[in-house]
Amino acid sequence: MTTATIRPGDRRVSPVFVGILAVTAVTGWATWTGFAEQPGVAVFLFVTAAWIVSLCLHEYAHARTALHGGDISVGAKGYLTLNPMRYTHALLSIVLPVLFVIMGGIGLPGGAVFIERGRVRGRWRHSLISAAGPLTNVLFAVVCTAPFWLDALDGVPREFRFALAFLALLQVTAAILNFLPVPGLDGYGVVEPWLSYGVRRQLEPFAPFGLLLVFALLWVPSVNAVFFDAVDAVLRALGTGDFDTYCGFELFRFWDTDEICAVTP
Template identity: 75%
Template structure:
């Protein structure tokens, strides 16, 4: 009985997560109804809240897959509660991704759940655990862009449409970055079980610097152009055009002066 009760508490959704969802829902309603005095602040709260929710779901997907793979310690660590305060590296998983979104509109991959890999047998299970996180971003991007496919934009307020477009940009960026086969990112975690022991040992010291190296490389103008062209191509295939993402970021950064680029009604 004690074990069952403990297991139930380990998987109870955290009030912290529910609070984030509530703020996101209220902000979404304010954007949709144009209730807020400043639509841009409502868009900021909606997109930021939804982004944090997606980060929590990303880490939850890693943890849940690890639990089914054999790591029975996941529940006791609090990872199944969706509480971002339980992550081993809250700075990497929540704070830095939010800061990067605010600074440049890039979906920074997080990485914070500690998985006891020695408890998991089978290379496919290890690959699935690493892939589960970015696949969550892919799913989130599909949900955000679904209205763009099925003519669901008719009757949708421009502010809400642009917010969805910008949120989709963040999810696609996070998915692409996470799937890069670079040490320290989930993409490398997918292929790592299939590499020889010698290669894994040689690569291991560079894992903490993988994400930093990716962002340094992205700053190279030619690479930056190719990277964002690829993201724009994916978004266009999902029905989201440049105006949607541009105007979404324009609304999101409420502290910056409005650009002259046309973004729907003048009230936005």
């Protein structure tokens, strides 16, 4: 198997990731119990830490699928350790996605793993490597919304419910954006192996600008409305209401919390 050539240390979970998990657990507990004097602070830390965890799992899914597809180089690059600092640049991988969440409540696709595609054989394997990341966001969204679609919200504290709803919104936006068949995004990576060589060569120069193009389009009111209508439709299908996601975002921005969310039982 390809994993036999990976050193044990290349697969050891990074202490950095363990630390982020610990922050997620502690702040999740603080959100659930109301331990923090300002619940918004706990929600902010919980959602931010959980979002970074999802970014790590997204990139790990790419790397793990690539490993089983034949690219054993992902081990030496540290991609299997779940260390967010290994996924390209810290600014692009962590800082910018968190800033976009704070500014607009959008799950910006984070860092990337560099797969040596020449080691991978078969178009289906290439497509699966690209799809593995956003599918992780889909799974994360399903888990976050489980209390909603299972109708198991009895006993779930209000702030924790709001935090889960907003975290689910981030996962859904990230999944939809990543699955767009735009050069530079995972969706294009899914379809690229099935395109002709000439088409791939023509689209290749646009890859560095694909994400910028998508976010430029999101500033167009009509495009923005269509995008968030799709996000809302997915969240409603998962049992999550607009009010929960709205209050989750407001609590996340604890410095500007809406009084309606603060007094709602």
